[in-house]
Amino acid sequence: MAWRTSILTREILPFALSFAALIGGVLLIDLVLHLAGLVWIGRYLGIVGVAIILGSFSYSLAKRKWIKPFNPVVRLRRHERWAWAGALLILVHAGIHFNALLAWLAVGAMLINVLSGLTGKYLLQRARARMGQTRTDLAAHGSDPAEIEAQMYWDSLTYGIIKQWRSLHVPITLAFAVLALAHIISTALFWGWH
Structure with a gap:
């Protein structure tokens, strides 16, 4: 069955699901903040999100040899996770305003x-x-x-x-x-x- 082994089902679908998880996480956190009457927290999540994204740039800096590299695979995984988490917080910060x-x-x-x-x-x-x-x-x-x-x-x-x-x-x-x-x-x- 070619459809089970195609790049579309093996690669593009997980890609789309990862992005959907980001958006779903944003909607869930935003909903919880609204229901708990803590919408004001979103104002500060942007600051935390930017700080996390800035931390994720250690991979890019190490790749360009601006800082001492130690393990590029570890830095890449950290870059991916931190950028995703920072984006999540920034999107909650942005809300629907x-x-x-x-x-x-x-x-x-x-x-x-x-x-x-x-x-x-x-x-x-x-x-x-x-x-x-x-x-x-x-x-x-x-x-x-x-x-x-x-x-x-x-x-x-x-x-x-x-x-x-x-x-x-x-x-x-x-x-x-x-x-x-x-x-x-x-x-x-x-x-x-x-």
Whole structure:
């Protein structure tokens, strides 16, 4: 059954479920805060979320050798978990309030950044490994190279598309950083510190 072994069911579905879990977690936390009358906590979750996301950048800094690397796999997993948790808190902070355009632009850039990060995590590395395994399995079962290519056509096409994720991830990260910084500065100016 080809549908059970396709990249779509093995890779894209888990990717979509991970993003859905993020959104579902946001909705659940927001609901609990509203029901408990603790909506004001959301105002401060943005600060905690930004701090967690900043901590997740140790992977990027180590990858570029700006800080001492120790274990890139450990840093990558930490980057993924911390960025996801920070995004969750920032999205709860944003809530369903549509009164600040700058804040929503920052949230939109963050969501696109999370999507591009999940693309790298769930799709690219697993798709590459599974495609190699599928090629090996087909060859072991006596398929000739032309038949293997024909059977792998859609997987190869899908892989080629998702391979472009890095070209989005870095610029979107920068856009998110600029928009988030502008939001933080404008909030600090108008916070009402008394």
